[in-house]
Amino acid sequence: MTTFMSRKDLFLLLGFTIVVLAMPIWLAPFGAGYPDLLQRFMIFGIFAVGFNILFGLTGYLSFGHAAFFGVGSYAAVWSFKLLTLDAIPAMIFAVVISGLFALVIGFLCLRRSGIYFSILTLAFAQMSYNLAYSVLTPITNGETGLQLTLADPRVLDAAMGQTFVGQPVPTLFGQQLGGYAGFYFCAGFLILAFFIAQRIAGSPFGMMLKAIKSNQTRMQFTGFNTRPYALSAFVISGMYAGLAGALLAVTDPLAGAERMQWTASGEVVLMTILGGVGTLVGPVIGAWIIKYFENILSALNDNILARFWSFLPDGVSDVVVKITSKFVGDGWHLTLGLAFVIVVIFLPGGIMEGVRRLAALFRRSGSSSPKTSARTQPAE
Amino acid sequence: MEKSNVVLHVADVHKRFGGLHALADIDLQVEEGKTHAIIGPNGAGKSTLLNVIIGKLAPTSGQVVFDGTVLTGRKPYQINQLGIARVFQTPEIFADLSVLHNVMIPALAKRDGMFTLNMLRALDSETGIRAEAEHMLEDVGMLGRREMLAGSLSRGDKRRMELAMCLIQHPRLLLLDEPTAGMSRHDTNTTIELLKKIKSRGMTKVIIEHDMHVVFSLADKISVLAQGRIIADGSPDEVRGNPKVQEAYLGGAH
Incomplete structure (x- = not known):
């Protein structure tokens, strides 16, 4: 092995690591520098990076990845209940279980491609959701959701003589994983997830996935059995989803069935497309933007809007408040939908395409600013 | 005397699409290291025959044998791994790479x-x-x-x-489906030169072609297909002089 990583990839990874670890600092002015939201940025970033391996590289659009996310959450919570409150065994357990689950679902769904594949994944995910909600109540605790209690066996913790007072919370080697500790724990996994995705995209295996997306017929006549390639991509992205689901359970040890619903599956599709399908950084940025706006916009209400528009004349400001209030609070999905439509029409390659166009513009005008070029590495 | 070595044998292949008898009683032997051309008017079944060989279509009856291995029923990727590669009529490539x-x-x-x-x-x-x-x-x-x-x-x-x-x-066997279709004269000639160059490497080739100029510059042996049947088989000179071939090309199908 002559080269471990190309220079370009190494810089991209370093830049990504710095941006992620410094998030509490640079996001503070935007009102997003608090641990709860930062944790979600990391978690959904992982979800989107993994989803992109299937959708972006291999070209299979799954509408059911929330199922693996949910399975990861349930598996992690069960690990907390039965084994130990330590997060590491829970993560491993969740990734293995969601990987196995993805193997079965993927094996069945990949018998078809295109829209039929998408519909199959959607059907399986909705089935999983309904099972979690009703039939599997002994495992999932149905509507209430699975949570930790003092009475849980936790055999490993018990064997080591650890006892708890109050509500049990996940730990890492005895340290509680709330707040910024939880954020850095998740951030470590996002960076690892990004690194692995980068390696996959830059390997012969990754090239095969791209080739499958490009021309499946040629792949077959070139001597490749495309099914196991697509299945591997499916399982890998399912494991990523399981990892993300487990992290959500680590930061908030409660797993509910709504996590597996089709809207959650659709959300990760939106994140990937918004950021840039097939790029490495794009899906992460898409996830951050969606989670940011969900958080900011849904917190706004009529009072805040009235104060914001108060510089306008009375009659006018009432009308403006009335109109804009439809786009915030519970109606923030309307804003998301609009933003999505605009991006897809004007920037079919997502935000990453916008960044690339801007970079090209700068280059043409001769003044290549180093500040933008750091983020415009065509992530491939 | 040197005995010819058959590497590809299409044996008694029939292919029906509903009522249409696309291939009837096809028996074809391709010798190792030779360039074998399959010609015939439009709709004669040339591409169907190629698709049967490569595993894209299953024959209604009969089988295709490559160097002692039955190809019929195998997947395209398995057939490729046995040493058969194919050039398509419209190039199948990875456009995004x-x-x-x-x-x-x-x-x-x-x-x-x-x-x-x-x-x-x-x-x-x-x-x-x-x-x-x-x-x-x-x-x-x-x-x-x-x-x-x-x-x-x-x-x-x-x-x-x-x-x-x-x-x-x-590959031990290269299948070419109209390798010069839609090319300019100049490009056609470059392609012929290229194919001649690989001919000297001893690779067996099956070419489906419309352009007689290409066929007669490359082929060692020609089979003529018309309405799903092989109506003539032989060296370029034999085929050129065959009255049945002239009838198929000039008299009827066009």
Whole structure:
């Protein structure tokens, strides 16, 4: 092995690591520098990076990845209940279980491609959701959701003589994983997830996935059995989803069935497309933007809007408040939908395409600013 | 005397599409190292025959045997792994990938087989495969275009690249479906030169072709197909003089 990583990839990874670890600092002015939201940025970033391996590289659009996310959450919570409150065994357990689950679902769904594949994944995910909600109540605790209690066996913790007072919370080697500790724990996994995705995209295996997306017929006549390639991509992205689901359970040890619903599956599709399908950084940025706006916009209400528009004349400001209030609070999905439509029409390659166009513009005008070029590495 | 060595044998193949008898009683023997052309008017069943050989279509009855192995019922990728490569009538290429990657992929298929999970090795460390692909591209005169996206090539270049994708696997049998269709005279002649060059490497080839100029410059043996049947079989000179062939081409089907 002559080269471990190309220079370009190494810089991209370093830049990504710095941006992620410094998030509490640079996001503070935007009102997003608090641990709860930062944790979600990391978690959904992982979800989107993994989803992109299937959708972006291999070209299979799954509408059911929330199922693996949910399975990861349930598996992690069960690990907390039965084994130990330590997060590491829970993560491993969740990734293995969601990987196995993805193997079965993927094996069945990949018998078809295109829209039929998408519909199959959607059907399986909705089935999983309904099972979690009703039939599997002994495992999932149905509507209430699975949570930790003092009475849980936790055999490993018990064997080591650890006892708890109050509500049990996940730990890492005895340290509680709330707040910024939880954020850095998740951030470590996002960076690892990004690194692995980068390696996959830059390997012969990754090239095969791209080739499958490009021309499946040629792949077959070139001597490749495309099914196991697509299945591997499916399982890998399912494991990523399981990892993300487990992290959500680590930061908030409660797993509910709504996590597996089709809207959650659709959300990760939106994140990937918004950021840039097939790029490495794009899906992460898409996830951050969606989670940011969900958080900011849904917190706004009529009072805040009235104060914001108060510089306008009375009659006018009432009308403006009335109109804009439809786009915030519970109606923030309307804003998301609009933003999505605009991006897809004007920037079919997502935000990453916008960044690339801007970079090209700068280059043409001769003044290549180093500040933008750091983020415009065509992530491939 | 030297006994001819049959490498591909299409034995008693029939293919029906509903009421249409697309191939009837086809018996074809392709000898090792030879270039065998299949010609015939439009709708004669040439492409159907090629699709049956390559495993894209299953024959209604009969079988195809390659070097002692029955191909019938095998998947296209298994047939390729046995040493059969195909150039399509409309180039089947990886339009979203670079020319170099297009050629590296078949080389990896040849080396690593139909599936390997080599996801932690860097593509950049595949220097051997890369050099092989660059050498191949030089052979077909496309080295200068290796970084271009394959989808942005001209039609003639796409076809040459597809040929390179097949040749890099060093197949024992190469199937060419109208390799010069839609090409200019100049491109056609370059392609003929290229095909002549690989002829000297001892590769067996089956060519389906419309252009008689191409056929007579390349083929060692010609089979004439009309309405799903082989009506003549022999050396170019024999076929040229055959009255049945002249009738099929000039009298009827057109």
